[in-house]
Amino acid sequence: MTATIISILNMKGGVGKTTVTTNISVELFNRNKRVLVIDVDPQFNSTQTLMKFFEKKLDTYFDLRDEDKTLARVFKSTNQSRGIGNSKTVATKASEASIIHTLSSNSLGGVLDIIPGDMGLIVDITDAASDKFRSFIKKNHLKDNYDYILIDCPPTWGQLTSVALSTSDYYLIPTNLDEFSTIGITLLAELLSDKVNSVDKPLKNLGVVYMFLKQNTAEDGIARDQKRFRNDIEAYFTDTMEKLVDSKVRPFDTVFYSDNYLITKSALYFDETIEKHRPDYKQKVCDLVDEIQNRLSEGSSKK
Ligand SMILES: Nc1ncnc2c1ncn2[C@@H]1O[C@H](COP(=O)(O)OP(=O)(O)OP(=O)(O)O)[C@@H](O)[C@H]1O
Numbered sequence: 670m671t672a673t674i675i676s677i678l679n680m681k682g683g684v685g686k687t688t689v690t691t692n693i694s695v696e697l698f699n700r701n702k703r704v705l706v707i708d709v710d711p712q713f714n715s716t717q718t719l720m721k722f723f724e725k726k727l728d729t730y731f732d733l734r735d736e737d738k739t740l741a742r743v744f745k746s747t748n749q750s751r752g753i754g755n756s757k758t759v760a761t762k763a764s765e766a767s768i769i770h771t772l773s774s775n776s777l778g779g780v781l782d783i784i785p786g787d788m789g790l791i792v793d794i795t796d797a798a799s800d801k802f803r804s805f806i807k808k809n810h811l812k813d814n815y816d817y818i819l820i821d822c823p824p825t826w827g828q829l830t831s832v833a834l835s836t837s838d839y840y841l842i843p844t845n846l847d848e849f850s851t852i853g854i855t856l857l858a859e860l861l862s863d864k865v866n867s868v869d870k871p872l873k874n875l876g877v878v879y880m881f882l883k884q885n886t887a888e889d890g891i892a893r894d895q896k897r898f899r900n901d902i903e904a905y906f907t908d909t910m911e912k913l914v915d916s917k918v919r920p921f922d923t924v925f926y927s928d929n930y931l932i933t934k935s936a937l938y939f940d941e942t943i944e945k946h947r948p949d950y951k952q953k954v955c956d957l958v959d960e961i962q963n964r965l966s967e968g969s970s971k972k
């Protein structure tokens with residue numbers, strides 16, 4: 670088994686990174702895959718979403734955090750104990766591998782694990798972070814243990830995103846279709862271009878997924894005023910971005926619509942109340958995962 674590592678990223682906030690990460694992780698697990706979610710965002714929304722869904726509460730998270738079993742652990746220079754005002758270096762009892770927390774597993778080999786995010790990621794991160802993260806993945810044989818490793822990135826371009834991309838095979842971009850999102854993608858493409866050229870292994874675009882669009886009944890499912898942005902952005906993909914990032918940049922056919930009911934709810938479409946309200950959203954996740962798996966198998970047959 671060699672895991673495919675996929676970062677879900679966009680510098681823009683609230684575009685659906687966590688929604689995509691958590692939903693596809695659950696769907697891949699439902700397909701009996703071995704899946705690890707790494708929550709690189711200090712807001713740790715993926716951790717909250719998945720823990721609430723599988724464990725019905727967040728208490729476990731705070732226990733794990735108190736025991737130093739979050740991603741922040743990987744980036745600490747030494748095994749420092751957590752605690753305000755405590756600058757002494759004290760060895761923690763837990764092994765580094767114990768930050769991997771199992772959310773669910775099934776008898777057909779499927780597993781869904783998470784490395785919880787942590788607010789401490791804002792301070793613990795240093796220049797050596799990418800090396801530490803890569804060595805953590807290697808030492809713990811994560812590539813051998815999973816089919817998919819999904820990394821939910823923060824809404825900024827900084828060390829944490831850089832860390833995520835430095836280990837990733839692919840990145841997937843969720844975006845809205847509006848003025849700021851279009852500008853955001855062009856800025857993101859410039860930064861990705863530098864990154865792609867600085868990493869020593871292929872880093873490819875897996876696709877762009879249009880999120881939270883206006884519900885529409887037109888044949889192509891895109892509202893008229895959003896079509897303009899889609900046309901602009903797709904022209905940019907083919908004319909400019911593909912050269913910048915040395916990779917095809919293709920939108921997925923599956924798009925997600927905005928639903929007011931969901932704005933204040935969990936982003937997980939497998940949640941019972943959401944499923945009751947919008948059963949079609951779970952189907953969309955299945956469609957997206959079909960597309961992702963197809964693209965990945967195309968990619969591997971080319972190698
Ligand atoms: N179909 C939907 N319609 C409307 N809102 C939705 C839908 N699905 C999810 N949401 C909500 O949209 C908000 C933003 O989504 P999400 O958290 O996935 O974005 P994000 O890019 O991860 O944000 P951040 O940049 O803060 O990490 C969340 O509050 C989520 O619950």
Ligand SMILES: [Mg+2]
Binds near residue numbers: 686687688710714821
């Ligand atoms: Mg998020």
